[in-house]
Amino acid sequence: MKSVSFRYDASQELSSLFNSFREMCNHAVKIALQGKPTNRFKLVMLAYERLKEYGLHTHYILSACEIAFSVYRNKKRKSNPRICRPFLKLDNQTYQLNHLLLRIPTTPRNFVFLALQGSDYHLSFVDDASLKRGSVTITERSVNIAFSREVELFNPLGYVGMDVNERNATASATDGWHHKFDELGEVVELKERYREIRANIARETRGDRRTAKKLLAKYGRRESDRTTSRLHKVSSEIVDYARDHRLGIKIEKLKGIRKLYRKGNGQSRSYRGRMNTWVFGETQRQIDYKAKWVGTPTHFVNPRGTSSNCLCGSRVVPRADRKLYCPKCDIIWDRDDLASKRIMACAVPQARLSKGSYEGERGDDGSNPPSRWGEVERLDREPRS
DSSP: OEEEEEEEOOOHHHHHHHHHHHHHHHHHHHHHHHHOOSSHHHHHHHHHHHHGGGOOOHHHHHHHHHHHHHHHHTOTTOSSOOOOSOOEEEOTTTOEEETTEEEEESSTTOEEEEEEEOOHHHHHHHTOTTSEEEEEEEOSSOEEEEEEOOOOOOOOSEEEEEEEOSSOEEEEETTSOEEEEOHHHHHHHHHHHHHHHHHHHHHHTTTOHHHHHHHHHHHHHHHHHHHHHHHHHHHHHHHHHHHHTTEEEEEEOOOSTGGGGOTTSSOOHHHHHHHTTOOHHHHHHHHHHHHHHTTOOEEEEOOTTTTTBOTTSOBOEEETTTEEEETTTTEEEEHHHHHHHHHHHSOOOOEEEETTEEEOOOOTTSOOOSSTTOSOOGGGOOOOO
């Protein structure tokens, strides 16, 4: 599944529709807090008659209940969660898309037409009859339409290991390809620059919340767009190489990173702020969905020991300038290069079938591997205590 964003010519009718739909969603949230439904279908039963009073098309009630149940389920510590931003969401049975003309309902038998702005990239999705259209989400700036298709994953001839750091991303493949992407360093510089811009806005607009909000939104969009474009360049190059050479992609499964940079951990405020804006999750997400779209298999592997052990399995000694020395092999490694090669050699986690059984890659003789993690390549074997 892939979401494609379109610019559109705004309509005056949408502003009142945005407000009505937001009020409907917040009303459904209140009903969910009182009735405590276990799924969104029960919330629809509880809220349907009351939400009909807004006079909107029936499908808006279903969408509002879906959004409200998601907010209710993920409310965390908020006792009274609310939806503040204006938007609309409709399922694929509610709207009609004729080339670049979008028709959505307002009230029963009344419609609004939106003229979408599309390039050749957008038309490749709109005019492709093999793609299935999903839900549509409309904001004040864009129309986002979900497209999906069925793709058969190919059997990879090898793998590309992907190591994501704060200032670079390093890829190593089994066919010898190796590349270091420095665009993530540009992302770090962008975020530092816009952090200073936000601080200046806060100082200059003290006491004028309306102007501050407008400027922060403007520069926030610029930061997001420029960050996303650089990440798209990195992820597209990796996925294109893996597809063209029939290679799978291995990505390190990073969990609990944000917990390392919380207040009270003995770190400075600026350091915590910098590390908590690290874009490793977005980089991995883009690689994952782009690879699935073209049929390239992706695996999230355990990254333990990828930067502390050599390919031979022995412990490495840290040196200056992100260098690592293996006394057994007498080799000096670049830390990022070693990590990407170790990730490339990591075992692929297997899909769990039932308690105690796993389905994974088969060996050359067609038999299932004896290990939970599948057949481990020789370079990944480590001594276990």
